[in-house]
Amino acid sequence: MPVKLDNREPLSWVNATGDDDTMLQNLQANILKGHVRDHLHILLLQFGAGEQGATEARDFLTRLAPLVKSAKTQLKELEEHRLNGTPGTPYVGVGLTRLGYERLGLPSDRTPSDDAFLRGMRDPGTRDKLGDPETAQWEDGFQKEIHAVVLVGDEKSADADARLQEVEALLPGSVQVVGRERGRALHDAAGRGIEHFGYVDGRSQPLFLTEDLDQERRQQDGTSVWDPFQPLERVLVTDPAAPNPGTDFGSYFVLRKLEQNVRAFREAEEELADALKLVNSDRERAGAMIVGRFKDGTPLTLQSRPGAHSPVMNDFTYASDGAADKCPFQAHIRKTNPRGSGGFGSPDGERRHLMARRGQTYGERVDGDLPEGDVGLLFMAFNSDLGNQFEFTQQTWANNDAFPKSGEEPAPGLDQVIGQGERPPATWPRVWGEPEGQEAPAARQAVTMKGGEYFFMPSLPFLRGA
Numbered sequence: 001m002p003v004k005l006d007n008r009e010p011l012s013w014v015n016a017t018g019d020d021d022t023m024l025q026n027l028q029a030n031i032l033k034g035h036v037r038d039h040l041h042i043l044l045l046q047f048g049a050g051e052q053g054a055t056e057a058r059d060f061l062t063r064l065a066p067l068v069k070s071a072k073t074q075l076k077e078l079e080e081h082r083l084n085g086t087p088g089t090p091y092v093g094v095g096l097t098r099l100g101y102e103r104l105g106l107p108s109d110r111t112p113s114d115d116a117f118l119r120g121m122r123d124p125g126t127r128d129k130l131g132d133p134e135t136a137q138w139e140d141g142f143q144k145e146i147h148a149v150v151l152v153g154d155e156k157s158a159d160a161d162a163r164l165q166e167v168e169a170l171l172p173g174s175v176q177v178v179g180r181e182r183g184r185a186l187h188d189a190a191g192r193g194i195e196h197f198g199y200v201d202g203r204s205q206p207l208f209l210t211e212d213l214d215q216e217r218r219q220q221d222g223t224s225v226w227d228p229f230q231p232l233e234r235v236l237v238t239d240p241a242a243p244n245p246g247t248d249f250g251s252y253f254v255l256r257k258l259e260q261n262v263r264a265f266r267e268a269e270e271e272l273a274d275a276l277k278l279v280n281s282d283r284e285r286a287g288a289m290i291v292g293r294f295k296d297g298t299p300l301t302l303q304s305r306p307g308a309h310s311p312v313m314n315d316f317t318y319a320s321d322g323a324a325d326k327c328p329f330q331a332h333i334r335k336t337n338p339r340g341s342g343g344f345g346s347p348d349g350e351r352r353h354l355m356a357r358r359g360q361t362y363g364e365r366v367d368g369d370l371p372e373g374d375v376g377l378l379f380m381a382f383n384s385d386l387g388n389q390f391e392f393t394q395q396t397w398a399n400n401d402a403f404p405k406s407g408e409e410p411a412p413g414l415d416q417v418i419g420q421g422e423r424p425p426a427t428w429p430r431v432w433g434e435p436e437g438q439e440a441p442a443a444r445q446a447v448t449m450k451g452g453e454y455f456f457m458p459s460l461p462f463l464r465g466a
């Protein structure tokens with residue numbers, strides 16, 4: 001049976017047979033399910049020019065292939081870890097840009113064809129679309145022509161470092177490392193993954209596998225109101241350069257280095273609390289109105305205060321908050337996933353814009369400091385259609401002050417975390433759940449894009465035969 005990407009039933013990896021099972025063996029890890037890794041190395045690579053450059057780059061990919069983890073291995077390792085505590089092996093993943101495919105000498109009909117992928121992130125058209133700064137303001141590595149990315153991650157720093165060395169040992173002279181990033185996970189006191197502003201991150205994800213949906217129902221808060229299931233077509237596309245279109249799939253990968261000014265964000269929280277005259281413990285609500293969740297992950301639309309933290313809730317929509325007098329429209333998680341309140345008519349119209357986020361924090365912190373730079377998020381996400389998922393979310397939702405109330409005054413405002421552009425004042429619920437909102441200045445922008453690129457994460461058979 002061919003793999004059905006549009007299947008409305010999730011795939012069970014445990015019971016997968018035939019082409020489904022081959023697909024999981026041929027697909028890179030981290031796409032269908034986030035790979036656990038507190039430590040992550042990212043190498044940005046440039047291949048050499050000409051025939052020799054192409055031969056050496058192809059040879060590098062072939063020799064890298066045995067280190068690249070498959071989805072099947074990742075899922076089996078996780079299961080063994082759950083049952084016997086056996087630690088998994090490090091994650092290695094690899095992606096190519098359009099220019100990378102060109103250097104390998106592949107004809108255009110064997111190159112992934114997504115529009116945004118073909119344009120690239122440095123393209124002025126892309127920057128215009130996303131509201132990104134001029135490339136001259138990006139970090140050095142991202143200003144260069146990038147042909148490939150290699151991700152190396154592990155729970156333990158030493159194991160990630162050792163695997164990175166193995167990867168580096170495979171690099172031929174003609175392949176230059178033009179940039180390096182180092183991701184380090186942050187955790188709160190309860191061990192949950194947080195980002196630099198201090199909020200639990202990575203909770204809400206599209207789920208593709210039966211086992212993950214079962215776990216969400218049994219061990220998390222359920223799926224009765226918000227169904228996180230998405231068909232495989234939301235994240236997989238046929239790998240056009242692989243031998244077997246029926247079993248060899250890949251995914252478009254977004255990488256964006258987003259610097260976080262922690263001091264500016266903290267000040268924005270205080271300014272909003274002052275402007276709305278919030279007092280005592282209710283002042284915490286200011287930050288929650290910017291993000292849409294309290295620091296411990298409690299969704300603001302469900303509760304006026306934190307505390308619903310075990311497990312972090314995700315089974316909610318904004319159905320009982322249509323006027324946004326609990327969670328404002330401009331809150332980050334409401335802008336980037338309106339959960340049926342975005343005015344699309346059908347929830348499906350909206351859901352197809354969601355993507356599989358796999359971000360990782362970077363930068364070192366000393367307890368209690370409020371860095372103004374050098375820390376942030378290595379935003380990473382897998383998509384099957386960059387224009388309709390990542391770009392749509394950033395451009396049409398986050399950067400669009402009118403969404404989701406087009407034509408109505410006052411406009412809801414930009415996404416208060418990632419919106420890029422002029423931020424007009426917004427309406428904020430001064431008292432949680434009370435209809436009268438109050439106009440107050442928007443939170444100032446504390447996230448700056450420092451560079452990024454679009455890649456295609458090809459199938460393992462392509463890498464082996466590159």
Ligand code: HEM
Nearest residue numbers: 195199200201202203204258333336337377393394418447
């Ligand atoms: C430094 C930048 C960013 C920060 C600090 C940040 C922070 C957060 C936090 C704290 C959450 C809540 C945790 C969760 O629900 O999983 C979240 C969720 C989310 N973020 Fe971001 N984020 C950033 C960048 C982005 C970007 C660039 C996008 C896409 C363009 C994005 C899209 C989303 C989506 C789709 C969700 C899940 C919303 C939901 O399903 O309810 N984020 N983010």
